[in-house]
Amino acid sequence: MGVKLLLEKANVPGIRTYDVYRREGGYAAAEKALKEMSIEAIVEEVKKSGLRGRGGAGFPAGMKWSFIAKPEGVPRHLVCNADESEPGTFKDRYLMEFLPHLLIEGLLISSYALGSNDTYIYIRGEYAWVATILEDAIVEATKNGWLGKNILGTGFDCMVHVHRGAGAYICGEETALIESLEGKRGNPRIKPPFPAIQGLWMRPTVVNNVETLAAVVPIIKMGGEEYAKIGVGRSTGTKLISACGNINKPGVYEIDMTISVEDFIYSDEYCGGIAGGKKLKACIPGGSSVPILPANLLLKTAKGETRYMNYESLSDGGFATGSMMGSGGFIILDEDQCIVKNTLTLARFYRHESCGQCSPCREGTGWMEKILQKIELGKGESSDIDLLWDIQRKIEGNTICPLGDAAAWPVAAAIRHFRDEFEWHINNRELSQTSNFGLQHYADPIHVPA
Amino acid sequence: MSEQTLFKVTVDNITIEVPAGTTILQAARQIGGAVAPPAMCYYSKLQGSGGKCRTCLVEVSKGSEKDPRPMPKLVASCRTTVMDGMEVKNITSEKVVDARAGVVEFLLLNHPLDCPICDQAGECHLQDLSFEHGKSGTRYEFQRRTFKKHDLGKHIQLHMTRCILCYRCVFTADQLTNKREHGILDRGDHAEIATHIEKSLDNEFIGNVIDVCPVGALTDKTFRFKNRVWFLKPMDAHRDCPSCSGRVTLWNRGDEVYRVTARKDQWGEIEDTPDGKPGWICNVCRFDKKETSDWIIEGPREISRQSVIAQGHYAGNIGTTKPNETFKAVNDGRAPHLLMDIHDESEVNQPNIHLGKIQGPSHGDTFNTNNTHKA
Numbered sequence: 001m002g003v004k005l006l007l008e009k010a011n012v013p014g015i016r017t018y019d020v021y022r023r024e025g026g027y028a029a030a031e032k033a034l035k036e037m038s039i040e041a042i043v044e045e046v047k048k049s050g051l052r053g054r055g056g057a058g059f060p061a062g063m064k065w066s067f068i069a070k071p072e073g074v075p076r077h078l079v080c081n082a083d084e085s086e087p088g089t090f091k092d093r094y095l096m097e098f099l100p101h102l103l104i105e106g107l108l109i110s111s112y113a114l115g116s117n118d119t120y121i122y123i124r125g126e127y128a129w130v131a132t133i134l135e136d137a138i139v140e141a142t143k144n145g146w147l148g149k150n151i152l153g154t155g156f157d158c159m160v161h162v163h164r165g166a167g168a169y170i171c172g173e174e175t176a177l178i179e180s181l182e183g184k185r186g187n188p189r190i191k192p193p194f195p196a197i198q199g200l201w202m203r204p205t206v207v208n209n210v211e212t213l214a215a216v217v218p219i220i221k222m223g224g225e226e227y228a229k230i231g232v233g234r235s236t237g238t239k240l241i242s243a244c245g246n247i248n249k250p251g252v253y254e255i256d257m258t259i260s261v262e263d264f265i266y267s268d269e270y271c272g273g274i275a276g277g278k279k280l281k282a283c284i285p286g287g288s289s290v291p292i293l294p295a296n297l298l299l300k301t302a303k304g305e306t307r308y309m310n311y312e313s314l315s316d317g318g319f320a321t322g323s324m325m326g327s328g329g330f331i332i333l334d335e336d337q338c339i340v341k342n343t344l345t346l347a348r349f350y351r352h353e354s355c356g357q358c359s360p361c362r363e364g365t366g367w368m369e370k371i372l373q374k375i376e377l378g379k380g381e382s383s384d385i386d387l388l389w390d391i392q393r394k395i396e397g398n399t400i401c402p403l404g405d406a407a408a409w410p411v412a413a414a415i416r417h418f419r420d421e422f423e424w425h426i427n428n429r430e431l432s433q434t435s436n437f438g439l440q441h442y443a444d445p446i447h448v449p450a
Numbered sequence: 451m452s453e454q455t456l457f458k459v460t461v462d463n464i465t466i467e468v469p470a471g472t473t474i475l476q477a478a479r480q481i482g483g484a485v486a487p488p489a490m491c492y493y494s495k496l497q498g499s500g501g502k503c504r505t506c507l508v509e510v511s512k513g514s515e516k517d518p519r520p521m522p523k524l525v526a527s528c529r530t531t532v533m534d535g536m537e538v539k540n541i542t543s544e545k546v547v548d549a550r551a552g553v554v555e556f557l558l559l560n561h562p563l564d565c566p567i568c569d570q571a572g573e574c575h576l577q578d579l580s581f582e583h584g585k586s587g588t589r590y591e592f593q594r595r596t597f598k599k600h601d602l603g604k605h606i607q608l609h610m611t612r613c614i615l616c617y618r619c620v621f622t623a624d625q626l627t628n629k630r631e632h633g634i635l636d637r638g639d640h641a642e643i644a645t646h647i648e649k650s651l652d653n654e655f656i657g658n659v660i661d662v663c664p665v666g667a668l669t670d671k672t673f674r675f676k677n678r679v680w681f682l683k684p685m686d687a688h689r690d691c692p693s694c695s696g697r698v699t700l701w702n703r704g705d706e707v708y709r710v711t712a713r714k715d716q717w718g719e720i721e722d723t724p725d726g727k728p729g730w731i732c733n734v735c736r737f738d739k740k741e742t743s744d745w746i747i748e749g750p751r752e753i754s755r756q757s758v759i760a761q762g763h764y765a766g767n768i769g770t771t772k773p774n775e776t777f778k779a780v781n782d783g784r785a786p787h788l789l790m791d792i793h794d795e796s797e798v799n800q801p802n803i804h805l806g807k808i809q810g811p812s813h814g815d816t817f818n819t820n821n822t823h824k825a
Binding site: 168170185190351352353354355356357358359360362363364365366367370387394397398399400 | 500501502503504505507523524526529548549552553555556557559560589590592595614615617633634636637638639640641
């Protein structure tokens with residue numbers, strides 16, 4: 001049984017309400033932070049904890065906080081990014097749905113540390129019922145003096161506002177989120193200036209993921225150093241993983257990042273193995289935008305070492321033989337899944353969600369989708385694979401925001417690892433319409449050079 | 451006025467000093483010539499423009515004197531400000547040339563390429579861009595995207611299929627008029643310029659969107675299909691206009707004024723008036739004053755010799771062409787620059803042994819003796 005910091009109390013009946021949450025020890029961390037700790041001490045604890053942003057990029061949260069500009073007389077803002085739209089990722093929804101007060105407590109501590117009097121939760125439009133839960137929780141917290149004016153007599157004012165987005169994936173990018181929050185079209189801004197200098201309404205702003213902000217609560221409770229002891233290396237603390245796909249037990253799991261990928265997939269405590277007794281073919285370990293890995297590279301690194309569920313181990317080998325922790329959207333594909341179709345589905349998603357601001361992403365994502373569609377429909381030609389590779393290469397790194405990279409990586413990784421499946425589709429046009437390439441050699445142990 | 455801090459920046463091995471806060475693109479434009487990256491969306495007169503088309507991507511091989519690390523990705527030169535000691539590679543970087551060719555391909559992917567019937571042909575930035583930086587063929591084999599036609603009123607014609615979504619017209623309406631009535635609808639590859647439910651654009655200064663449009667997406671209805679730009683004679687002219695500077699370029703054939711545009715500089719942007727403000731012109735000047743008698747003609751407008759418009763026109767006096775311009779004159783007074791100093795590049799010029807120490811000059815015998823073992 002792994003350590004649980006966030007979801008420890010998730011199964012307590014009525015934990016969604018203030019009374020139960022408080023009785024179970026809730027808001028103790030906020031009380032400690034506001035009454036006993038200085039602002040610098042809180043930031044220092046978060047830095048010591050080594051907490052990395054849980055939204056996908058894995059940037060150290062404490063460092064992000066320390067970048068915020070503090071000009072005289074200009075209000076600062078904290079924005080909680082609850083626009084969780086990465087396919088395969090649903091951990092924030094779970095957290096907000098069952099433990100809304102945990103997020104509010106984390107927001108309160110973080111707002112205090114950053115000096116934000118108006119804090120915003122930008123939640124995706126599809127999470128309408130979750131937004132209602134959060135709004136109710138905010139009302140309760142305000143009634144009990146945890147939000148509003150002069151909190152705990154410290155003279156600190158903080159209001160939390162819930163803002164519902166309209167369901168655009170791009171609004172999860174922090175500057176697009178800020179634009180959308182300002183009431184504009186959700187187009188990412190050109191950086192620099194970064195939000196820490198000019199963010200919401202041109203004021204210094206920190207944008208953090210839901211899970212990151214919730215993790216501030218246990219950090220304050222147990223201290224940064226204690227928190228850093230959980231996990232391994234630079235992957236400290238616990239991480240929520242939303243596992244889905246062809247597994248027996250899909251759901252949200254809290255792991256302490258020392259568990260191996262194999263254990264995570266096959267142990268009964270977590271995913272419970274592949275559904276229907278089938279074999280594992282491939283996995284997208286961190287949300288749809290990270291590179292897909294075949295079974296053999298997923299369980300073992302290219303050096304033949306066991307791969308663990310943490311930032312460093314998952315990205316071991318770079319993009320050539322590794323992937324990324326990403327947002328923790330763990331998607332398992334069994335032997336019956338077609339990689340071409342899977343890549344097409346992802347390409348279609350990114351084409352649909354591209355904001356259309358910069359040309360490589362706007363035009364390139366649509367082009368990739370059309371070519372993949374062609375291959376999937378059994379009309380592909382052998383030159384199409386190289387063309388796809390060239391298109392993704394010209395999108396990656398040349399766009400304003402990471403959506404271009406996110407659209408390019410899955411295509412690149414699919415071709416890199418599953419090129420023979422693409423070739424099979426192209427060479428067996430009719431057969432590919434009725435049957436599947438299957439597992440083939442994707443689970444065979446890889447040759448490790450001595 | 452306090453003294454401005456000057457930053458040294460090197461673009462394609464040419465060093466220049468520019469005030470702090472200058473963008474890489476502006477610095478490169480000061481050097482001029484092929485060193486200046488192309489720009490489809492950036493427009494120096496419009497605040498907030500740029501960064502979108504990605505044609506101006508450059509490689510920063512040295513961040514600054516203080517932090518010499520190169521930037522990991524190619525950067526949009528129009529929105530990246532220079533640092534002291536920065537070294538930038540534009541046409542000398544293979545990565546940039548490759549990425550730019552990619553961007554041109556992306557821009558042309560859904561472009562109808564209907565240049566033969568497009569009024570912008572001959573002064574189209576996309577034509578120039580694809581000619582200079584693109585490939586001759588396309589690898590796109592699918593149906594191109596088309597749009598439903600939107601009517602923008604009696605003066606401006608919108609051809610959405612030609613649009614490259616540079617956002618320039620949106621910024622123009624925001625910054626020149628008191629109410630913007632058009633904008634971007636939808637997103638991704640189906641994003642389009644449109645007014646909200648077929649509203650017409652009739653602001654006094656909205657005609658300027660035609661001048662800022664880099665392609666033929668927004669054209670002048672009073673000029674549509676009347677003539678090709680390279681058949682027309684551009685003449686600088688002005689009139690006493692109550693609402694704008696009244697400084698324009700007339701496009702004549704004989705005595706007939708075919709169209710009126712603002713004066714544009716060598717980067718295709720609106721020229722400043724003598725008082726230093728951008729010379730935007732009003733709709734009355736642009737659309738209604740189509741008689742020579744409305745204008746005081748100043749003289750022929752010089753058009754860049756590279757432009758197709760300049761072909762068949764006078765280079766100096768009519769009838770007496772002067773092809774004997776000096777290199778400096780062709781190059782706008784700039785001295786020729788070495789893009790790459792071969793003395794540094796080639797080992798021949800920097801031998802490890804002092805040449806004087808080599809024993810005597812080599813001759814045929816030396817060659818033969820040295821090569822006998824190979825035979």
